Amino acid sequence: MRVANFTKAVAITSAMILAGCSTTSTTTDGGAAGSANGGQDGAGASSYGANSGGVSAGQVVTREDLNQLQTVFYFDFDKAVVRQQGFADLEAHARYLAQNPTASVRLEGHADERGTREYNMALGERRAKSVERLLMVNGATANQVETVSYGEEKPAMIGHDAAAWGKNRRVELKYLSK
Amino acid sequence: MVKLNQLLVLALAALMSMSVRAELVVEVTQGVESPTRIAVVPFANDSGLALSEDVADLVQQDLGRSGFFEPMARENMLGFPSRRADVYFRDWRISRMDYVVIGRVENNASGQLNITYELFDVLREESLMTEPLSVPQGGLRDAAHFIADRIFEELTGLKGAFSTQIVYVTAEQLSAGKQRFRLKLADWDGARAQTILESPEPILSPAWSMDGSKLAYVSFETSKPSIYVQHLATGKRERIQSFPGLNGAPAWSPDGNQLALVLSRDGNPEIYVLNLQTRELQRITRHYGIDTEPNWSPDGRSLIFTSDRGGQPQIYRLDLASRNLERLTFEGNYNASGRLTQDGRFLTMVHRSQGGGNGFDIAVQDLKTDRVDILTRSGLAESPSIAPNGSIVIYATQEGTRGVLSAVSLDGRVQFRMPANEGDVREPAWSPYLR
Numbered sequence: 001m002r003v004a005n006f007t008k009a010v011a012i013t014s015a016m017i018l019a020g021c022s023t024t025s026t027t028t029d030g031g032a033a034g035s036a037n038g039g040q041d042g043a044g045a046s047s048y049g050a051n052s053g054g055v056s057a058g059q060v061v062t063r064e065d066l067n068q069l070q071t072v073f074y075f076d077f078d079k080a081v082v083r084q085q086g087f088a089d090l091e092a093h094a095r096y097l098a099q100n101p102t103a104s105v106r107l108e109g110h111a112d113e114r115g116t117r118e119y120n121m122a123l124g125e126r127r128a129k130s131v132e133r134l135l136m137v138n139g140a141t142a143n144q145v146e147t148v149s150y151g152e153e154k155p156a157m158i159g160h161d162a163a164a165w166g167k168n169r170r171v172e173l174k175y176l177s178k
Numbered sequence: 179m180v181k182l183n184q185l186l187v188l189a190l191a192a193l194m195s196m197s198v199r200a201e202l203v204v205e206v207t208q209g210v211e212s213p214t215r216i217a218v219v220p221f222a223n224d225s226g227l228a229l230s231e232d233v234a235d236l237v238q239q240d241l242g243r244s245g246f247f248e249p250m251a252r253e254n255m256l257g258f259p260s261r262r263a264d265v266y267f268r269d270w271r272i273s274r275m276d277y278v279v280i281g282r283v284e285n286n287a288s289g290q291l292n293i294t295y296e297l298f299d300v301l302r303e304e305s306l307m308t309e310p311l312s313v314p315q316g317g318l319r320d321a322a323h324f325i326a327d328r329i330f331e332e333l334t335g336l337k338g339a340f341s342t343q344i345v346y347v348t349a350e351q352l353s354a355g356k357q358r359f360r361l362k363l364a365d366w367d368g369a370r371a372q373t374i375l376e377s378p379e380p381i382l383s384p385a386w387s388m389d390g391s392k393l394a395y396v397s398f399e400t401s402k403p404s405i406y407v408q409h410l411a412t413g414k415r416e417r418i419q420s421f422p423g424l425n426g427a428p429a430w431s432p433d434g435n436q437l438a439l440v441l442s443r444d445g446n447p448e449i450y451v452l453n454l455q456t457r458e459l460q461r462i463t464r465h466y467g468i469d470t471e472p473n474w475s476p477d478g479r480s481l482i483f484t485s486d487r488g489g490q491p492q493i494y495r496l497d498l499a500s501r502n503l504e505r506l507t508f509e510g511n512y513n514a515s516g517r518l519t520q521d522g523r524f525l526t527m528v529h530r531s532q533g534g535g536n537g538f539d540i541a542v543q544d545l546k547t548d549r550v551d552i553l554t555r556s557g558l559a560e561s562p563s564i565a566p567n568g569s570i571v572i573y574a575t576q577e578g579t580r581g582v583l584s585a586v587s588l589d590g591r592v593q594f595r596m597p598a599n600e601g602d603v604r605e606p607a608w609s610p611y612l613r
Binding site: 078113114115116117118119121122123125126129146147148149150151153154158159160 | 351357380382383398401402403422423424426427440442446447468470471484486490491512514515528538558560561576579604605
């Protein structure tokens with residue numbers, strides 16, 4: 001059971017890394033890639049995790065640690081692949097959830113204004129689900145995570161250029177209880 | 179399974195708050211090349227009452243805003259006849275008019291107003307149409323739209339859509355992180371706008387029932403999307419659908435008994451059809467891609483919808499009986515929000531050309547020939563909705579930093595915009611013929 005789960009987790013995570021690598025260089029990557037922690041494209045998720053934010057693999061994630069973790073994750077146009085810069089922090093969130101069964105999060109998916117509203121609603125949900133999947137393969141349980149999509153209805157940044165679009169294609173992770 | 183919550187409108191007060199001044203106005207930005215010249219002479223007021231509306235002026239505005247007519251300015255008219263005997267065709271020929279409309283308003287015994295109007299062909303010097311109408315005193319605006327519809331149909335062969343309404347959504351940023359969304363109902367020309375729902379959370383995808391009595395829409399007022407149906411006459415509404423995940427894109431079947439919609443309760447967005455009588459829910463699509471924006475064919479036998487199953491959003495048609503699936507759009511790398519004209523022949527949609535960068539425009543595809551014409555050059559067009567006479571598409575776009583409504587005729591010859599005095603305006607939906 002555990003082994004099976006672990007294998008599945010590795011398989012899915014590597015699939016995402018591969019998908020991430022193949023898409024990060026394409027299309028409009030409007031200035032939003034910069035996460036708080038920086039990080040190099042192409043670096044493995046685990047090594048990046050060890051270098052970032054003071055939360056390393058296997059450790060207990062404390063409530064204080066949460067404050068240092070990224071809570072907004074950005075996406076490419078019409079894509080729902082979590083960029084690898086976000087993997088380490090998402091894993092840390094997942095570990096916190098695994099260690100604190102009463103904690104729960106809400107994942108709010110968003111899209112930029114281009115394209116139609118209902119399609120963007122679907123795209124925002126697909127993004128939230130991508131993040132949800134990453135949390136769950138890393139130990140969070142289904143009843144700890146809820147998703148909602150706001151499509152293009154709640155932009156983080158008002159504007160009609162690549163910079164604003166990049167900031168608006170995102171998933172926001174919000175703790176409902178810690 | 180299907181939750182049915184009878185709710186009263188959150189703010190009944192909002193329903194009643196008729197705004198005095200119209201928020202939207204129609205400005206024709208491009209008309210047909212040689213518009214028909216018509217003089218709508220001020221109607222004589224023989225009622226002895228102060229009338230609330232200038233009927234002839236409203237008729238003239240309707241005809242002018244259609245883009246097919248060039249109405250004559252009143253100050254250039256050589257006379258204001260109101261009876262056939264007073265119409266001097268020579269004068270109107272000198273003014274190079276093709277047609278003249280005259281009329282008068284009188285009292286009748288039952289306390290209503292009688293309006294008589296008559297349409298003349300100037301060259302032939304003959305009367306084409308005359309008709310007496312009886313309207314309540316508050317009904318002058320409706321009467322004017324009715325007269326404009328009749329004249330428009332007589333002269334163009336197209337049914338007029340001046341008596342129709344539109345709904346749309348406005349969004350205002352009140353402060354950081356605080357927004358106000360309103361669902362509004364107005365005459366097609368923006369007049370008599372009223373708020374029918376107000377919420378701090380997003381409202382989108384309003385859709386008219388085919389009889390014009392109800393709207394379905396998506397509201398996030400509970401912090402999650404739910405589909406509501408609201409009766410326009412009473413303001414009463416029901417929450418129709420609120421499963422976990424998406425509840426979106428409602429579309430009424432032509433017979434009004436079913437609602438096509440999008441749910442992601444089974445993992446990803448799929449099209450469902452809800453029977454409004456039995457509340458039975460039938461899943462229509464099965465694909466791991468995004469399936470959304472269902473709309474019915476006018477005969478109710480098939481659904482068109484947007485799907486990215488081919489890698490990019492494109493429009494598909496599914497025959498409901500045979501489950502035969504057909505891809506309709508092949509030009510461009512993004513086609514979504516498809517709508518069919520009432521005759522089923524033309525498909526309007528949001529379209530992005532191959533290599534078109536960030537430009538999203540309104541396009542129309544002739545389903546007989548598959549010819550695609552791009553009707554706008556706006557860059558961020560969305561939410562096309564077709565007038566019931568099939569001649570005009572209203573859509574939302576950006577002007578500067580604000581969302582505005584615009585419209586374009588299906589043949590691309592007529593364009594108009596509908597600027598608002600505040601906030602973002604979006605999600606227009608044109609009503610069917612009313613009454």
